Amino acid sequence: MRIRPLTSDDIPAAASLLRAAAEEFILHESSPANAAAFLAAQGEEGMRGFLADGYVYHVAEVGGELAGFIAVRQRSHVYSLYVDKRFHRQGIARRLWDAARVAALGPDHPGAFTVNSSNHAVPFYESLGFVRTAPMQASTVCYNPMRLALGAGGAFVDPA
Template sequence: MDIRPLVNADIAAIAALLQTLSREFIVHESSPEGASTFLAENNELGIRGYVARGHAYHVAIVDGELAGFVAVRDNSHLFHLFVAKERQGQGIARRLWEVARAAAVARGGDGAFTVNSSNHAVRVYESFGFVRVGPTQCAKGLYFNPMRLAADDPV
């Protein structure tokens, strides 16, 4: 597995993967309007906007194919973490997170992170050391679980 910073040529592929996985694991619980908004904000144009605003993306490549990706905003918020369905359960999400976390700290982050987890991903984030900091919430028709990782928590 190769994990590296995103390059422009990766954007279409990560947007396609995000759209596919979001339909199955995230927006099916949302209102039609919430699902539509989320998918529109996270299409190829949306990803390009996040990159332009400084979100730091890394991609995982396995056997020459995109296996997953991660994005961190402001060196403190785990913004995206997606792994191809056929690659889930192989440690790719954890490795992406470790690389993204180390890169955020190297850029000046203090090591504390937040994430707005889908219901599907709560257990994954808990395995990384994140804890829930509030009940399930709904914003723009999308359900999420606010979680936090303290700066002194082990990786």
Template structure:
């Protein structure tokens, strides 16, 4: 398994992975309008725009297949993290997170991170040390749990 910066030819496969997993684990809890907006705002062209404006993405690749990917905004917000179902539970998310976190800190980030977790992903983020900072929220018809990981490892 190789973790590396995303390349333009990876974007369509990453976008398909995001769409498939979002339909299965995120948008089913959302309003129909929220689901449509979320999927539209997270397609291949949107990922390319996020990269253009400075979000930093990495992919986990195995045998030419994208097993997962991660995107970090402003060296402090875990914006996207999706792992293919067949790779879940094998440490791929943690490996992606370790690389993305290191890159963010090495490029000037302070080491404190936030994430807006789906209900499904809560245990993954909690295992990485993130803690909820507020009850579940809804924005644009999408439900999420605000979470934070402090640079010093303290819970709040």
């Protein structure tokens, strides 16, 4: 597996992966209109806009194939993290998170990361140390606001 920055050539494959994953794991909780709005905003054009706005993307390649990607906004918010279902349970999401976290850290980092997790992904984020900060929310999609506090050097801080 190779983790690297996303290039514009990766966007069609990343958008296709996002669509397939969202349809299987997220959008069943949304109305058809909200699901369509989500997919329209997250397609190739949306990804190109996010990239132009400074979102930092990393992709995971397995055998030359795009197996997953992560996008981080303003160095502290995990905006997207998707792994192709064929590659689940192989550590790809964790490796993508590690690469994104390291890339985001620096002397002026705010000391925490946030994510609006799908219901499906909550156990994964909890395994990384994220905790829910509010009950599940429903807008275009259902999501769970979560936060991960960091200590010195970007290490996880147990909130207990």
